[in-house]
Amino acid sequence: MDFIKSKNIFLLTRDTLKLLDKRLMKHGSRVAYILYKMLETKGGYEKFEMAEYAMLATLHDIGAYRTDNLSMPLAFETRNTLPHSIYGYLFLKYLSPFEDRAKILLNHHLSFMELAEKGETQYLTVTTYLSLAECVDVYREALGDRFRVSSFRPFEGKRFSKESLDILDRTIAQQKIFEKIESEEYEQELSHLVDTLMFTNEEKKRYMETIMYCLDFRSHMKVQDTAVCISICSQLAELMGLDQKTQEMLYYGALIHDIGMLSIPKEVIESNRRLTDEEMEMMREHIPIIRDILESRLDPVVTEIAARHHERCNGKGYPEGLDGNQMNTPQKILQLADAVTGMINDRPHRAGMPANTVREILMKESGDRNFDPEVLRVFFDNFDQILDVAKQQGKDSLNPNSLVEARYAKLEQALKKMKKK
């Protein structure tokens, strides 16, 4: 999988989540930087290890996208800290390659004493550093010039480990971290660090899927849509005999084609009435947004597949109004697959359309030459099978999400009990 570098997977994940809330990702980046510098001061970590921890730290509050009101960050960082810790942990454990390291997120708001009581030893150093780094950033942001790192000392051995406080003092003395955060120079240093990320192809695939699952933070419906759309694309690509590499490119193009939706309000995405002109405009914005995020990060072939999914062969699509001979087969497959997905999946204002209705609509539209005639022919020739498989795969795609939701409810109850004791 040579069409995306490991570093760009990190940047793509971060930029995708920024669409939901920039401030939270900025906080994540600053915390990642403080953690990185503390690990460097401690010593004994390879660069790529620190880069992976920095990536995890950037995402440390990812659960809050689901569980909290992001306009009140102090509430979930200082008072009601359990929900986002649990959800973030489950999301990364089951829907990303972080797996067991996701536990660091689960514990990032536990005090040093609570960690000791729990008998937590795995990733203890990184967890205590992350916990302190997060507090440093939250209080620095809230207090500005009045912030003093010495105000954490009275909590030594209770809220924070002595070791983490000592390392933080040494880091501040040696590295000028706050000055670099102030001048935003830290971003450059983080960027050099993540240059050393080295993911296997399997990890890259799973991280790309994590990005798709982020759609769930805005709209559950969009995750299912994407899964159905991928299934239709893969089946058409196979039936049309596209080579393996093109099939793979199409898979990734389809996987991320709608991530720009994260910047659109849920009420608009899941509206149960006809959208106003203004809201339609807003929806259309997801295309330039996708292009912005993907360009320079991904192979242009994949970017173009994703960014052209609302073009139409008769030139009546958007945003560029390209015509059929300006586009290639995988782009045209995604166009049809995306349109069919919109018909067969449930919408807030109607149930999914029956197969016959889909067929009739497409027959009618074929007169307008909306879609590529060859793609349409293969689709009609295999109509029932493609729809059956796609619907099943759409349902299966909800399993990982439901798993996270179900475990969230259980774990929250268990941890609340533990906290009360």
Ligand SMILES: [Fe+2]
């Ligand atoms: Fe947090």
Ligand SMILES: [Fe+2]
């Ligand atoms: Fe945080």
Ligand SMILES: [Fe+2]
């Ligand atoms: Fe779209």
